[in-house]
Amino acid sequence: MQFLGKILIVAGIVAVIAGIILYYAGDKLSWLGHLPGDIRIERENFKFYFPITTMIIISVLLSLILKLIQKFF
Numbered sequence: 001m002q003f004l005g006k007i008l009i010v011a012g013i014v015a016v017i018a019g020i021i022l023y024y025a026g027d028k029l030s031w032l033g034h035l036p037g038d039i040r041i042e043r044e045n046f047k048f049y050f051p052i053t054t055m056i057i058i059s060v061l062l063s064l065i066l067k068l069i070q071k072f073f
Helices: 002-025 027-033 052-072
Strands: 039-043 046-050
Touching: 002 027, 027 052
Parallel strands: none
Antiparallel strands: 039 046
């Protein structure tokens, strides 16, 4: 149970840091959802948006962060 507690504490800290970054730098990160490779289909009564490139970049960043956290624990 102590290990689960550590994971929850680290997840909470990461969530707070992400929230602070989005709050203060949100206008500077507006490019994040509009990268080349993001699929966007817009018609008169239909909109479809699939940010595949953005999801890949976020996945790589989260993997690197988790590897660093894992290294320290």
